[in-house]
Amino acid sequence: MSIWRRLTDGVPARALGALGLLAALLVVAPFLLRFMSAGDYWLSILILVVYFSYIGQAWNIMMGFAGQLSLGHAIYLGLGGYVAAALYVNLGIGPWLGVFVAVAAAMLAGGLIGFLGFRFSLAGVYFALLTIAFAEFTRILFDHFKWVGGSGGLFLKVEADGSAFNLQGSPLLFYYVILALAAAVFVLCRWLLTSRLGYYWLAIREDPEAAQAAGINVLRTKLLAVLISAGLTAIGGVWSAFYYKSLFPESAFSMGRSIEVTLAPIIGGLGTLFGPIIGSALLVGLGDLFTSLAEWLANTWDVKTAGLKQIGYGIALLLIVMFRRDGVWPWLARRLGFDRQREDRP
Amino acid sequence: MSADPGQFVVTLLQAIAMGLLTGMVYGLMALGLSVIFGVMRVVNFAHGEMMVVGMYLAWLAFDRLGLDPLVSLPAVAAALFVFGYVLQRTVINPFIGLPEHMQFMLLLAVAILLVNACLAIAGPDTHGVQVDYMFDSFNIGPLVLDAVRVYAALAALVVAGLLWLFFTRTRPGKAIRAAADNHIGALVVGLDVRQLYALTFGIGAACVGAAGALMLLIVQVHPFLAIDYTLLAFVIVIVGGLGSMSGALAGGLLIGVSEAVAGVLLQPSLKSVFSFGLLIIVLLLRPQGLLARRS
Numbered sequence: 292m293s294i295w296r297r298l299t300d301g302v303p304a305r306a307l308g309a310l311g312l313l314a315a316l317l318v319v320a321p322f323l324l325r326f327m328s329a330g331d332y333w334l335s336i337l338i339l340v341v342y343f344s345y346i347g348q349a350w351n352i353m354m355g356f357a358g359q360l361s362l363g364h365a366i367y368l369g370l371g372g373y374v375a376a377a378l379y380v381n382l383g384i385g386p387w388l389g390v391f392v393a394v395a396a397a398m399l400a401g402g403l404i405g406f407l408g409f410r411f412s413l414a415g416v417y418f419a420l421l422t423i424a425f426a427e428f429t430r431i432l433f434d435h436f437k438w439v440g441g442s443g444g445l446f447l448k449v450e451a452d453g454s455a456f457n458l459q460g461s462p463l464l465f466y467y468v469i470l471a472l473a474a475a476v477f478v479l480c481r482w483l484l485t486s487r488l489g490y491y492w493l494a495i496r497e498d499p500e501a502a503q504a505a506g507i508n509v510l511r512t513k514l515l516a517v518l519i520s521a522g523l524t525a526i527g528g529v530w531s532a533f534y535y536k537s538l539f540p541e542s543a544f545s546m547g548r549s550i551e552v553t554l555a556p557i558i559g560g561l562g563t564l565f566g567p568i569i570g571s572a573l574l575v576g577l578g579d580l581f582t583s584l585a586e587w588l589a590n591t592w593d594v595k596t597a598g599l600k601q602i603g604y605g606i607a608l609l610l611i612v613m614f615r616r617d618g619v620w621p622w623l624a625r626r627l628g629f630d631r632q633r634e635d636r637p
Numbered sequence: 638m639s640a641d642p643g644q645f646v647v648t649l650l651q652a653i654a655m656g657l658l659t660g661m662v663y664g665l666m667a668l669g670l671s672v673i674f675g676v677m678r679v680v681n682f683a684h685g686e687m688m689v690v691g692m693y694l695a696w697l698a699f700d701r702l703g704l705d706p707l708v709s710l711p712a713v714a715a716a717l718f719v720f721g722y723v724l725q726r727t728v729i730n731p732f733i734g735l736p737e738h739m740q741f742m743l744l745l746a747v748a749i750l751l752v753n754a755c756l757a758i759a760g761p762d763t764h765g766v767q768v769d770y771m772f773d774s775f776n777i778g779p780l781v782l783d784a785v786r787v788y789a790a791l792a793a794l795v796v797a798g799l800l801w802l803f804f805t806r807t808r809p810g811k812a813i814r815a816a817a818d819n820h821i822g823a824l825v826v827g828l829d830v831r832q833l834y835a836l837t838f839g840i841g842a843a844c845v846g847a848a849g850a851l852m853l854l855i856v857q858v859h860p861f862l863a864i865d866y867t868l869l870a871f872v873i874v875i876v877g878g879l880g881s882m883s884g885a886l887a888g889g890l891l892i893g894v895s896e897a898v899a900g901v902l903l904q905p906s907l908k909s910v911f912s913f914g915l916l917i918i919v920l921l922l923r924p925q926g927l928l929a930r931r932s
Contacts, residue, residue: 360738411921415737416680416879420871421920424913427868431910442906546864550745557742598756598860605749612742613728616735 298481306629317341317470321463331462338466340575342531345473347555347567348480349523354553355562356480356489357516358496360415363404363422365548366429367397367521371528372538376447377439379457386458390529394522400425401521405514414499423546430544444539447532458533465534472530473568476523480564483519492516496562524552558611560618569620577607647779652897654780660893661790662851664886665797666866667873669844672800675880676817676837677733682744685866686751687842691717691849692858693755699766699853706766706850707792713850714796714843721842725835733834748863756860765857789851796847797886800840804882813837817880845870872916878926887928891915 299307320337324330346368353359374396375389384392404425408418434442450457455464483489491512494502503509532538542548559570581603588594615622624630670684681687691713698709706713728747732740773784804810816823816833823830856862869892874880877888895911903910919927 354738360741362741407917407921411924413920413924417875417920417924419737419741420875421917423868423871424916424920427909427913428917431907431913434906546868553738554742557738561738596757597761598753601749601753602757605746605753608749609728609743609746612739612746613731616732616739 294482297485298478300485303629306627309627309629314474321466334462334466336575336579338462338469338534340572341466341469341473342527342534343551343555343571343575344568345469345476346524346527346552347559347571348473348476348564349520349527350552351556351562351567352480352483352523353516353520355556355566356484356496357492357513358499359405359408359513359516360419361422361517361520361549362419362546362553363424363426363549364520364524364552365544365546366400366404366422366426367524368528368531368548368552369426369429369433369538369540369543370397370400371525372532372543373433373439373445373528374525375529376445376532376538380445380447381438385456386529386533387456390526393529394525397521397525397528398518400429401517402514405517406510409510409513423549426544426546426549430540433540433544436540439538442540444537446538447536449536458530465530469527469530472526477564477568479523484564488512488515554608556618558608558615558618560620563618563620563624565624566618566620569623570618573611573619574608577604581607648901649898651780652901653894654782655786656894656897657890658782658786658790658893659855659897660890661793661886662848662855662889663869663873663893664889665793665851666845666848667870667877667885667889668797668800668882669841669848670870671874671877671880671882671885672844673838673841674874675882676813677834679729679733679740679838680737680744681841682741682867683748683751684845684870685863685868686748687717687721687845688849688852688866688870689755689858689860689863690720690751691846692853692862693759693764693849694846695850695853696759696764696766696858700764705768706853707788710792710796710847710850714847717846717849718839718843720839722835722839724842725838726831729838730831730834748867752860752863759860761859763857763859766853768854785854789854792851793848796844800844801882803840809833809836869912872912874926875924876915876919876927878928881926881928884926884928888926891927 317337321334324333324337327333346364350361350364353361371390371393374393375386378384378389378392379386404422408421413421433439439445450459454460458464458468483492491502491507494505494507495509495512499509502512554574555570556567557570558566558574559568560566578600581600584603585600588599611619621630666684666688669687670681673679673681694713694716695706695709698704698712699706702709724747728743729740732743768785770784770788775782775784775787802810804814812823812828813833813836815826816828816830820830823833852858873888873892874885875888876891877884877886892912892915895915896908899908899911
């Protein structure tokens with residue numbers, strides 16, 4: 292079977308068409324935004340949407356495909372960002388080379404956490420707590436790691452001769468880099484799901500004991516999920532470090548950063564390819580909506596209350612979780628007729 | 638750190654004593670988490686946020702009515718009980734038995750709401766209480782124990798004792814334990830399990846609310862403490878054994894002492910290295926907790 296056949300097998304034509312349209316729209320979006328007022332602002336929002344869908348997709352491999360709940364993905368984001376940024380700042384090694392070291396470092400950390408967790412058969416909340424513990428450990432470590440600036444942080448300077456070769460430039464550059472990454476990880480995830488490894492993951496997610504009985508090497512298969520997820524997340528970390536140009540252990544390895552990673556795929560629909568994308572668009576959109584609303588309240592009615600926008604965000608999140616507990620995408624896909632299992636269902 | 642070994646031992650003992658006292662309050666906080674998990678298998682990811690709500694309520698009582706947190710404690714606990722009861726009935730009950738990630742997201746939303754409600758009402762500044770006995774202390778040999786910590790620890794012990802009496806001597810307490818042991822069996826003998834679950838969540842919330850009121854005697858409150866307390870409560874219940882009441886108290890003491898000792902031996906910024914190290918070791922080698930029986 293050709294790669295294309297394999298990737299599109301069983302996907303309704305209208306879903307493929309819609310996907311093509313979405314991709315085309317995302318490619319030309321920056322040019323369309325030029326004609327809008329506050330186009331730069333909307334581009335920065337779009338960058339956030341694509342970024343969170345990318346790291347959500349990477350997290351989804353571990354949780355959505357293989358069923359291993361990680362609440363410590365900040366460790367891979369942070370390690371990725373720190374390694375590439377430190378190599379560049381301290382040794383002058385550019386990010387296109389540094390990203391390989393960053394990925395290796397994150398995979399090493401993921402391998403260690405995964406091996407320990409799975410070897411000692413931790414699952415569910417227990418495994419999640421192990422991932423949190425390691426992320427917190429790393430945070431404290433980096434707080435005292437002087438080579439990367441310690442708790443004072445690590446900064447990337449804006450350089451006059453900055454170019455795409457050292458990942459410096461306009462938001463447009465960062466947009467296309469993260470868009471290319473998101474597209475690549477989307478195709479990769481689809482390919483993984485149609486591979487033997489993908490089926491092994493689903494088997495383990497649904498019933499680890501049955502998977503083991505069927506002869507799957509559960510430890511190795513779960514480890515592969517962690518390694519791939521960690522490596523991909525680290526690439527996102529490198530991108531984010533060069534985009535934001537500063538890193539602090541306090542935020543880079545924080546619990547909040549880890550939670551951020553999990554939001555889009557869970558809200559969008561765990562284990563689905565579109566879940567992270569829809570979830571990210573929805574959450575970034577809601578965040579922006581409530582920010583504007585809080586600003587409007589402050590300007591028009593002089594209501595200046597801290598935390599107001601997060602309260603709105605929290606209520607929205609609560610309602611989505613309560614009424615779409617499997618995520619928004621499975622429901623939306625049924626409504627749009629993109630549900631490929633539709634004909635198979637009794 | 639002093640060069641004199643005698644002085645060093647006293648400093649260490651002092652830290653251990655302080656850690657034990659703070660640890661009692663930690664234990665009470667973790668007790669709430671453990672009770673909720675032990676009975677309905679729901680991991681309360683909003684636990685630290687509920688703790689902070691308790692702290693703010695106690696601060697409001699002090700600020701507006703001049704009430705000592707030790708006096709307002711029953712009212713704070715009662716308020717958190719009602720909150721927990723209603724929250725369980727309306728929001729959490731449909732999620733019992735569902736996968737962890739769904740419960741996690743649900744309680745995360747609750748956590749965001751609680752923290753930001755505190756932020757909206759009290760602002761981002763830190764608040765503390767100034768009680769008359771703030772600078773009092775008890776001298777036991779060479780050790781100097783802060784009065785606030787001693788009172789907070791004693792009160793935590795009293796609340797934990799009351800809880801123990803409730804679970805062993807009263808009918809609803811026994812019914813909750815029955816429902817925790819055997820869900821189907823409890824339904825068969827005609828217990829109203831939904832009601833018992835709501836009661837349990839209320840009790841867990843009251844526990845952490847009481848712990849919050851007591852903690853306010855020791856530390857100042859600001860909204861962003863919440864996530865640290867959630868993590869701390871998790872570390873404690875895992876170390877003591879998730880679902881075990883005595884384990885939560887013992888875990889609280891252990892973590893309280895380890896934090897205090899780490900503050901003396903290493904530097905204060907490294908104090909949670911001990912607790913997270915302990916968490917990793919316990920998770921790997923004894924996931925049922927140091928005290929709990931293997932199930």
